[in-house]
Amino acid sequence: MAKKTVQDIDLKGKKVLVRVDFNVPLKDGVITDDTRIKAALPTIKYVLDQGGKAILFSHLGRVKTEEDKAGKSLAPVADRLGELLGKEVTFVPETRGEALETAINNLEDGGVVVFENTRFEDVDGKKESKNDADLGKYWASLGDVFVNDAFGTAHRAHASNVGIASTGIPTVAGFLMEKEIKFIGEAVEEPKRPMVAILGGAKVSDKIGVIENLIPKADKILIGGGMTYTFYRAKGIEIGKSLVEADKVDLAKELIEKAGDKLVLPVDSVTAAEFSNEVPTEVHEGAVPADQMGLDIGPKTVELFANILKDAKTVVWNGPMGVFEMSNFAKGTIGVCEAIANLTDATTIIGGGDSAAAAEQLGFADKFTHISTGGGASLELLEGKELPGLAAINDK
Ligand code: ADP
Ligand code: MG
Numbered sequence: 001m002a003k004k005t006v007q008d009i010d011l012k013g014k015k016v017l018v019r020v021d022f023n024v025p026l027k028d029g030v031i032t033d034d035t036r037i038k039a040a041l042p043t044i045k046y047v048l049d050q051g052g053k054a055i056l057f058s059h060l061g062r063v064k065t066e067e068d069k070a071g072k073s074l075a076p077v078a079d080r081l082g083e084l085l086g087k088e089v090t091f092v093p094e095t096r097g098e099a100l101e102t103a104i105n106n107l108e109d110g111g112v113v114v115f116e117n118t119r120f121e122d123v124d125g126k127k128e129s130k131n132d133a134d135l136g137k138y139w140a141s142l143g144d145v146f147v148n149d150a151f152g153t154a155h156r157a158h159a160s161n162v163g164i165a166s167t168g169i170p171t172v173a174g175f176l177m178e179k180e181i182k183f184i185g186e187a188v189e190e191p192k193r194p195m196v197a198i199l200g201g202a203k204v205s206d207k208i209g210v211i212e213n214l215i216p217k218a219d220k221i222l223i224g225g226g227m228t229y230t231f232y233r234a235k236g237i238e239i240g241k242s243l244v245e246a247d248k249v250d251l252a253k254e255l256i257e258k259a260g261d262k263l264v265l266p267v268d269s270v271t272a273a274e275f276s277n278e279v280p281t282e283v284h285e286g287a288v289p290a291d292q293m294g295l296d297i298g299p300k301t302v303e304l305f306a307n308i309l310k311d312a313k314t315v316v317w318n319g320p321m322g323v324f325e326m327s328n329f330a331k332g333t334i335g336v337c338e339a340i341a342n343l344t345d346a347t348t349i350i351g352g353g354d355s356a357a358a359a360e361q362l363g364f365a366d367k368f369t370h371i372s373t374g375g376g377a378s379l380e381l382l383e384g385k386e387l388p389g390l391a392a393i394n395d396k
Pocket of ligand 1: 256
């Protein structure tokens with residue numbers, strides 16, 4: 001998956017289109033978390049340092065109707081970017097047209113323009129999200145080269161990534177994109193062994209593709225979270241009131257057969273009578289009693305998983321081990337985080353929105369080699385799928 005990066009092309013004096021991920025949380029027009037803007041800085045600064053003219057654009061939230069546009073302008077993002085860069089950033093409240101073209105033509109080397117939320121184009125026939133060819137062509141016409149640094153949307157073919165690239169404009173990856181491909185790609189395709197995958201979260205149905213892709217690649221696959229109980233049912237173990245996907249039980253059986261002893265299921269669960277942090281908890285080995293639901297892996301499972309993890313050289317983790325949002329059911333996820341934090345010589349990667357949030361919330365974010373910024377995109381990369389946004393970047 002060797003792709004050209006921003007370091008492989010000449011940027012001096014060029015109009016550089018940069019698809020960034022500025023999809024930040026906003027409340028009443030105020031940015032509540034600017035992590036994504038900061039994460040885009042290395043690529044932006046590089047373009048400016050090289051003497052390029054940066055034309056930045058991104059989606060922000062979902063926009064389907066005219067009313068949806070309220071509170072989804074990139075204007076506050078452009079302001080914050082100006083502060084972070086310590087230089088003037090011109091914001092154009094349009095996604096096309098004369099004002100935008102003039103602003104771009106007036107750019108000096110090292111200058112920055114941010115234009116409006118690409119999804120504002122969705123109000124009129126979903127042009128961005130449906131990869132309208134004319135829109136992609138138009139945006140491509142505004143620049144000389146295209147840098148795609150938005151990994152989070154790489155699993156979608158939109159006008160602002162695939163549309164622009166498919167016009168034939170030189171297309172390269174930014175630093176964020178490069179990092180994601182490198183870490184997730186290498187972990188899955190050429191892992192240092194043993195490679196241990198940890199899969200959890202709510203449902204098997206979300207993770208089937210990942211499990212199937214990783215069975216031949218991983219040395220061990222540890223299962224936790226809500227999907228445990230669909231596997232339990234497949235093995236004829238009682239699950240009480242636990243989450244189960246009845247229509248996925250046969251598939252779970254198949255996965256158990258295919259994976260053999262690579263697949264490791266929890267040996268105990270932390271349970272409660274209700275999906276609540278306010279009721280007493282119990283620990284059960286194997287079967288979950290009829291009036292209980294399994295909401296976290298139990299202490300023996302944490303020990304079992306920690307033991308397997310201690311020799312790992314590559315760890316890929318997707319999906320929390322329990323309902324970590326409630327303190328009563330966070331210990332399994334914390335235990336696995338601790339086991340990973342103890343590894344000194346391993347590449348450890350988290351992909352998945354909630355898993356990344358869990359690691360951050362529980363205070364382990366800095367213990368991982370890489371926390372993926374793209375939930376859906378990292379999942380699809382773990383599934384071994386080709387991401388259209390990535391495929392559209394020129395090969396080295
Ligand atoms: P990710 O976003 O990392 O891919 P998922 O979205 O698949 O993860 O799953 C995360 C959710 O799974 C969390 O909100 C968590 O509360 C829930 N979950 C974990 N374990 C259980 C369980 N035993 N029962 C019900 N929900 C669970
Ligand atoms: Mg999720």
